[in-house]
Ligand code: PEP
């Protein structure tokens with residue numbers, strides 16, 4: 001076995017046969033943002049904005065949000081920053097919002113559902129993002145989308161936010177790009193239509209896995225089922241990528257699945273364009289991707305869709321992949 005020469009962190013990420021993929025960073029805080037430069041990440045593919053709302057007793061104002069998004073964007077610039085709109089509920093409470101207690105929080109009031117129920121909260125966040133997008137490369141991502149009407153409702157509130165900024169003579173980017181988190185089976189089923197109302201998709205494999213497999217992501221008793229390598233999940237990713245590419249929009253995978261080395265040949269073989277991951281794994285994945293052949297990845301991806309379990313998928317990749325994983 002020959003040792004591969006190390007790929008410099010500053011080299012664009014590509015497979016052995018020259019297929020470009022983008023590695024971006026998942027971040028929660030300004031401190032995380034400060035670690036992005038020099039990590040090899042081409043920007044931030046997922047800022048979980050809810051973390052900026054924790055550790056407080058009241059909602060941040062528009063001005064406060066502008067300040068923090070600006071600090072984060074400045075740390076990442078000139079690379080882009082994708083800000084996911086507030087994704088609370090489920091396993092992420094926000095005590096001062098007094099969310100109702102629910103029998104099934106993961107099937108309840110969370111993500112975009114909360115934002116559309118509290119349009120002032122959504123509009124304030126959109127205005128802050130719009131203002132920062134005047135100066136920095138920013139995109140927004142909608143969490144927990146399960147219907148076309150939800151995206152249309154956000155677009156309406158976005159128009160109001162733009163109008164109000166315009167009337168106040170505040171600068172903003174006129175064509176803010178909006179991406180959709182694909183993390184609910186309904187969104188996968190609708191991905192042909194959602195692709196018509198989004199600029200990109202970001203697949204959240206953590207939630208997608210729990211919802212497709214009907215297995216709570218935090219319940220040890222069903223952890224064996226909540227396996228993102230399960231062929232059922234990979235087929236959902238395949239369907240999403242196919243529909244996105246038909247519509248000409250890119251697909252990012254930002255769930256934990258992408259941080260597993262065995263997942264990379266599969267996801268590249270399925271046509272995933274971008275990965276957003278903790279910065280700590282980026283250098284090794286960049287190295288790994290440089291050793292992958294696109295055709296081999298395609299063959300691996302088609303084969304694993306017909307295996308019997310997530311465990312079988314991992315074993316198959318390890319056996320087929322000619323380089324150490
Ligand atoms: C996901 O669901 O995969 C995801 C990236 O979002 P979070 O883990 O924040 O729910």
Ligand code: MG
Pocket residue numbers: 183204206207
């Ligand atoms: Mg999620």
